Amino acid sequence: MNDVLSFIVATLHATVRAGTPLLFAVLGTIFTERSGIMNLGLEGIMLIGAIGGFVVSYNTSNLLLAILVAMIAGAILGLIHAFFTVTLKINQIVSGLAITMLGSGISGLWGKDYIGVVAERFETISIPFLSDIPVIGRILFQHDLLVYISLLAVPLMWFFIYKTRGGMTLRAVGEAPEAADARGINVFFIRYLYTIIGGSITAIGGAYLSLAYNSMWIENMTAGRGWIAIALVLFATWDPYKALLGAYLFGGITALGLRMQAVGTHISPDFLKMLPYLLTIVVLFFTSTDTLKRKVGAPASLGIPYSREDRT
Amino acid sequence: MKIKIEKRMNTPRYLSLVVPVVSVFVALLIMFVILTIFFMGRMGSFQGAFGETVSAYKELIAWPFFNQYGLYSTISKMVPLAFVALGLSFAYKMKIWNIGGEGQLYMGALAATWAALFVFRGITSPLLLITLVAIFSAIAGALWALIPALMKAYAKTDEIVVTLMLNYVAIFWVDYLVYGPWRDPEGFGFPGTAAFPEPAMLPAFFDGNVHIGIFIAIAFAILLQYINVKTHWGFNSRIVGDNIKAATYSGIKVKKYTIISLVVSGAIAGLGGGVQMMGMQHRLMHGFSPGYGYTAIIVAWLAKLNPIAVIFVSFLFGGLLVGNDQLQMFYKLPISLISIFQGLVLFCLLGGEAIAAYRLKIEKAEEATVNE
Amino acid sequence: MDDYPILEMKNIQKAFPGVLANDNISLEIRRGEVHALLGENGAGKTTLMNILFGIYHPDHGEILINGKKTSIHSPQDAINEKIGMVQQHFALVPSFTVAENIILGLKNFGFIIKTKQVEQQIKELGERYSLPVRPKARIWTLSVGERQRIEILKLLYTGANILILDEPTAVLTPQETRQLFSAIRKLVKEGSSVIFISHKLDEVLEISDRISVLRNGKNAGTLNREEVDRRTLVQKMVGRDVLLDQEKPKVEPGPVKIEINDLTVKNDKGLTAVKNLSLEVHGGEILGIAGVAGNGQKELAEAIYGLRPIETGKIQMAGEDLHHRSIKKRIQSGLSFIPQDRKSIATCPNLSVMSNIFMKNAIPGLKKSSAWNMQIKQMHEKTGELIQNFSISTPSSKTRVRYLSGGNLQKVVLARELSNNPSVIIAEHPTRGLDIGAMEFVYQALLEEKKKGSAILLLAGELYEIFRLSDRVAVIYEGEIMGYTPPDPSYTEKIGFMMAGTREDSIHEN
Numbered sequence A: 001m002n003d004v005l006s007f008i009v010a011t012l013h014a015t016v017r018a019g020t021p022l023l024f025a026v027l028g029t030i031f032t033e034r035s036g037i038m039n040l041g042l043e044g045i046m047l048i049g050a051i052g053g054f055v056v057s058y059n060t061s062n063l064l065l066a067i068l069v070a071m072i073a074g075a076i077l078g079l080i081h082a083f084f085t086v087t088l089k090i091n092q093i094v095s096g097l098a099i100t101m102l103g104s105g106i107s108g109l110w111g112k113d114y115i116g117v118v119a120e121r122f123e124t125i126s127i128p129f130l131s132d133i134p135v136i137g138r139i140l141f142q143h144d145l146l147v148y149i150s151l152l153a154v155p156l157m158w159f160f161i162y163k164t165r166g167g168m169t170l171r172a173v174g175e176a177p178e179a180a181d182a183r184g185i186n187v188f189f190i191r192y193l194y195t196i197i198g199g200s201i202t203a204i205g206g207a208y209l210s211l212a213y214n215s216m217w218i219e220n221m222t223a224g225r226g227w228i229a230i231a232l233v234l235f236a237t238w239d240p241y242k243a244l245l246g247a248y249l250f251g252g253i254t255a256l257g258l259r260m261q262a263v264g265t266h267i268s269p270d271f272l273k274m275l276p277y278l279l280t281i282v283v284l285f286f287t288s289t290d291t292l293k294r295k296v297g298a299p300a301s302l303g304i305p306y307s308r309e310d311r312t
Numbered sequence B: 001m002k003i004k005i006e007k008r009m010n011t012p013r014y015l016s017l018v019v020p021v022v023s024v025f026v027a028l029l030i031m032f033v034i035l036t037i038f039f040m041g042r043m044g045s046f047q048g049a050f051g052e053t054v055s056a057y058k059e060l061i062a063w064p065f066f067n068q069y070g071l072y073s074t075i076s077k078m079v080p081l082a083f084v085a086l087g088l089s090f091a092y093k094m095k096i097w098n099i100g101g102e103g104q105l106y107m108g109a110l111a112a113t114w115a116a117l118f119v120f121r122g123i124t125s126p127l128l129l130i131t132l133v134a135i136f137s138a139i140a141g142a143l144w145a146l147i148p149a150l151m152k153a154y155a156k157t158d159e160i161v162v163t164l165m166l167n168y169v170a171i172f173w174v175d176y177l178v179y180g181p182w183r184d185p186e187g188f189g190f191p192g193t194a195a196f197p198e199p200a201m202l203p204a205f206f207d208g209n210v211h212i213g214i215f216i217a218i219a220f221a222i223l224l225q226y227i228n229v230k231t232h233w234g235f236n237s238r239i240v241g242d243n244i245k246a247a248t249y250s251g252i253k254v255k256k257y258t259i260i261s262l263v264v265s266g267a268i269a270g271l272g273g274g275v276q277m278m279g280m281q282h283r284l285m286h287g288f289s290p291g292y293g294y295t296a297i298i299v300a301w302l303a304k305l306n307p308i309a310v311i312f313v314s315f316l317f318g319g320l321l322v323g324n325d326q327l328q329m330f331y332k333l334p335i336s337l338i339s340i341f342q343g344l345v346l347f348c349l350l351g352g353e354a355i356a357a358y359r360l361k362i363e364k365a366e367e368a369t370v371n372e
Numbered sequence C: 001m002d003d004y005p006i007l008e009m010k011n012i013q014k015a016f017p018g019v020l021a022n023d024n025i026s027l028e029i030r031r032g033e034v035h036a037l038l039g040e041n042g043a044g045k046t047t048l049m050n051i052l053f054g055i056y057h058p059d060h061g062e063i064l065i066n067g068k069k070t071s072i073h074s075p076q077d078a079i080n081e082k083i084g085m086v087q088q089h090f091a092l093v094p095s096f097t098v099a100e101n102i103i104l105g106l107k108n109f110g111f112i113i114k115t116k117q118v119e120q121q122i123k124e125l126g127e128r129y130s131l132p133v134r135p136k137a138r139i140w141t142l143s144v145g146e147r148q149r150i151e152i153l154k155l156l157y158t159g160a161n162i163l164i165l166d167e168p169t170a171v172l173t174p175q176e177t178r179q180l181f182s183a184i185r186k187l188v189k190e191g192s193s194v195i196f197i198s199h200k201l202d203e204v205l206e207i208s209d210r211i212s213v214l215r216n217g218k219n220a221g222t223l224n225r226e227e228v229d230r231r232t233l234v235q236k237m238v239g240r241d242v243l244l245d246q247e248k249p250k251v252e253p254g255p256v257k258i259e260i261n262d263l264t265v266k267n268d269k270g271l272t273a274v275k276n277l278s279l280e281v282h283g284g285e286i287l288g289i290a291g292v293a294g295n296g297q298k299e300l301a302e303a304i305y306g307l308r309p310i311e312t313g314k315i316q317m318a319g320e321d322l323h324h325r326s327i328k329k330r331i332q333s334g335l336s337f338i339p340q341d342r343k344s345i346a347t348c349p350n351l352s353v354m355s356n357i358f359m360k361n362a363i364p365g366l367k368k369s370s371a372w373n374m375q376i377k378q379m380h381e382k383t384g385e386l387i388q389n390f391s392i393s394t395p396s397s398k399t400r401v402r403y404l405s406g407g408n409l410q411k412v413v414l415a416r417e418l419s420n421n422p423s424v425i426i427a428e429h430p431t432r433g434l435d436i437g438a439m440e441f442v443y444q445a446l447l448e449e450k451k452k453g454s455a456i457l458l459l460a461g462e463l464y465e466i467f468r469l470s471d472r473v474a475v476i477y478e479g480e481i482m483g484y485t486p487p488d489p490s491y492t493e494k495i496g497f498m499m500a501g502t503r504e505d506s507i508h509e510n
Helices: A002-034 A042-060 A063-087 A092-114 A136-140 A145-163 A165-175 A177-182 A187-213 A225-235 A240-263 A269-286 B015-043 B046-066 B068-092 B101-119 B126-155 B159-179 B213-230 B232-242 B244-249 B254-281 B292-302 B307-331 B337-356 B365-371 C045-052 C075-080 C098-103 C115-128 C144-157 C174-189 C201-207 C230-238 C297-305 C327-332 C342-346 C353-357 C376-389 C406-418 C436-452 C463-469 C489-499
Strands: B002-007 B358-363 C007-016 C019-029 C034-038 C060-065 C068-070 C083-086 C162-166 C193-198 C210-215 C218-224 C256-266 C272-282 C285-290 C312-317 C335-338 C424-428 C455-460 C472-477 C480-485
Touching: A002 A042, A002 A136, A002 A145, A002 A165, A002 A187, A002 A225, A002 A240, A042 A063, A042 A092, A042 A187, A042 A225, A063 A092, A063 A187, A063 B337, A092 B015, A092 B292, A092 B337, A145 A165, A145 A187, A145 A240, A165 A177, A165 A187, A177 A187, A187 A225, A225 A240, A225 A269, A225 B159, A240 A269, A269 B126, A269 B159, B015 B046, B015 B292, B015 B337, B046 B068, B046 B307, B068 B101, B068 B213, B068 B254, B068 B292, B068 B307, B101 B126, B101 B159, B101 B254, B101 B292, B126 B159, B126 B254, B213 B232, B213 B254, B213 B307, B232 B244, B232 B254, B232 C353, B244 B254, B244 C342, B254 B292, B292 B307, B292 B337, B307 B337, C007 C045, C019 C045, C019 C060, C034 C045, C034 C201, C045 C083, C045 C162, C045 C193, C075 C083, C083 C144, C098 C115, C098 C144, C115 C144, C144 C162, C144 C174, C174 C193, C174 C201, C193 C201, C201 C230, C210 C230, C218 C230, C256 C297, C256 C455, C272 C285, C272 C297, C272 C455, C272 C480, C285 C436, C285 C463, C285 C489, C297 C335, C297 C424, C297 C455, C327 C335, C335 C342, C335 C406, C342 C406, C353 C376, C353 C406, C376 C406, C406 C436, C424 C436, C436 C455, C436 C463, C455 C463, C463 C489, C472 C489, C480 C489
Parallel strands: C019 C218, C034 C193, C034 C210, C083 C162, C162 C193, C285 C455, C285 C472, C335 C424, C424 C455
Antiparallel strands: B002 B358, C007 C019, C007 C060, C060 C068, C210 C218, C256 C272, C256 C312, C472 C480
């Protein structure tokens, strides 16, 4: 009996760890997409965040600086995406693909000489008292700083989006840019701003992989997490709380696969590794427009460039 | 004199050639800068880094395009690229974003291996065996694309992420087979199957260095070009691609078009996997593709979805893949270098097209005063 | 300072590719007046106002407010100058509440939104100007009239004192229009100035103090209300005398070509849009359906054409049931549809004129063309012919249609829909947004098809158009036919009552 419980607790603890990089990526992308910009470049942005953070941590052992650099790297890719989609108004899908290629390529080059080395990493901080609660304490309160930050970010972001003037402006730009424009809101500025912010938050998710989850640099270490995060944004219907749910659901599947390998099962590890990708497909199917019979919460102008003089 | 920026009414034909060519050059230029910076980190001095980059570029161009054996490799790499890119452009015409070329290629290779090693074991007629293996690989690619196709047609599920997720699934599936049940017992633990039987190998020439897959690809390109230009399918798919509502209004069955275009797209990519097995590798191996499926996305775009142009652009990118291998060996550069280049080309191309939509109009001063 | 007019626009010029939309226009607005901008579609009214509101930038010219030169680069600048505009297409966020829409973009509310306080303020403001609203309601649940009220309240909430209303009555019932006019009168009494954009003479004569007439991008003159009558205004608007009442060709009606029985159709939100509707149209006849926009016209047209599933009822063409017939089959049996939304439904913007003409693969007269061997050259030749016949102004048959003007785009649609020897034509607002020349062209083309024996179902908002073309008039309200009248302006009042939901049999002659 105790074995079963400890297996479950260990799996749930691992769930939180595996879900955190996804959570950052989803939260960042909720910002971007709420402003009406679709960003398919998450995979590249996470990779650049992972290597940026790792290189700084390796060279300076300063983790805060590492996160800052990861965020700046992500912000730069966000800026490029914004320039092409907002200013040049090119196809957002294709620009996102290009961001992915650029991000994974540059991370590979930048990280070429950092393969196989170890850097300073985020250590576990047990929260006094809370971490002593049986079961829950181990699952939720024996983690590193980034996990706590991501958990705090969820309610804060929800409050910002729905209850503040800034959030209202953001939503209006994604829903009806012409209405926002008519009220003197600078649609272009808002879209730039949130694409950049979204990029930098997404990059933290990448940095989590190289500074906490694995604490080393492996080429293409995101292994499709950026794409899974894109599906999770749909699953979450652009809502931070549902993002948390979705990220941990996927964290859970990953953790379960890993735990089962560790315990030793007859299922081939290759099939266990397929699970998150298959689950993504299932989730996408059930959140599709026609499955749900109506579009829930999608920013109405998502993916459509805004141009003042084009409308008639 | 006044200079005004104006939107073009018609994009002149020459621009659709100039923009891609210029973007390749600009991308090469930007990558030159990135590489120089990278080498500076390694070597410490600008001069050394600059020299290193210049010699790396020489290697990147000289071997794949100007050396006989390099050229053979270029053509070999070009074949799978061309197949997948032909498939992708078929779907992209309708703005259906199949980015699962990699997975469809893997599934084609898997089915080809299954057919050649297990199902049709013992067939000795090369023509028959090759045809059967080819059909199997095309069907596998088609089935792999049928999943997102049905989801998109009947539930409006976004095909981008689904096709991409299926890439990972396909790769893990192949891994499972080549590390497990299909592993060649005489392969010294190497993750690959046994070699294909002789009749399942494509004929080759130039001392066996270039297989006939290239001609199959060219034949497909011509066929697809005919379909685009001369048939209702091509005509209607442009309508679906430009305005789905207008397509429905015109009586086009959008669901049918969606499914067929994705399935055909997957079949061509899958066939590419089969051809790669029969012509090049002769066995299924772990990680046999250096990202052909992703590079093909760029090839399709750079070719502006024109099947004939796809052949030429695949030649260019086949060469760059070969050059990239050289750099990896001799300059300790990562394989992902090609991704940087691909991202840069795509941005230059799209940016160039956005800019080419405008033109500068120079007004004479006298006219301006008359207006005031 | 008070001697200056509140707003002056001087020598405004604005060109779009191929069109001079505003040609040296000057305009002066006084404090506390209703100033009408009258002109045909395409005369430059909306462009001029978009310049004033900072959405477009003029090529030349200046704007003075209270006698001071001002530059307006964005809507924000305009709002700062206390200028507010209600666009033809409302600038509201559908998923937001009324209160959220009103305070959107305003800076003086602190970071966290105080919902309760704002809602109270809005309620009071609405009551003061007799523009009642429910602050908590979401926009998408509201009627068009209510949405317009919110647009006006938005302006008042920011303290705007120059209000631009762009064609505000186009979407209203006659009764809602009364309500709007009384609100406008209240506004000017309190010192605001209202710029009222319209092309409807009667409304302009009723509400304005002064009238500026725009024609072909020029100001054809500013007049006091007392100095003018309908006739002078029409002359100024069109530049010549127009015969408003032309003879319709007399055609002996043929057999019934389309018959609808007890049709019920739902709209996008799943609500019943067409209710037990029955009608029939004979060959050589035009049946005009009058009604305020959004009363089921769009759903009716789409159901007949096959774009929208029907709940109950029956649609028959030449005696054959259309149920389970694909759109393609309907096209082949001679059903043509000219949708209101020509840009998003009826054409492919990035494809050539030729591709758009042959979009349905249904133009007869090509030799040896088949699904597997299309004769592209012949298709271009045929397109060239149609470009001539329909006098479409385009550089070539290869030009992408997105570069054509609204009128020419509509001619492309007509060329396609009328070259198929149609037996039934559904025309939904076929002249919306067209200038007077193109309008007349559309009328002639439809009348020509009538002479050839087609049955035409005309769905239009403008009564003028209905009277001009129809042989019978039906009035639709909430998806039901309220009654029929002859196509004669003397029935305007009766039609107005039916448009607002009164049944024909309950209208008493008075």
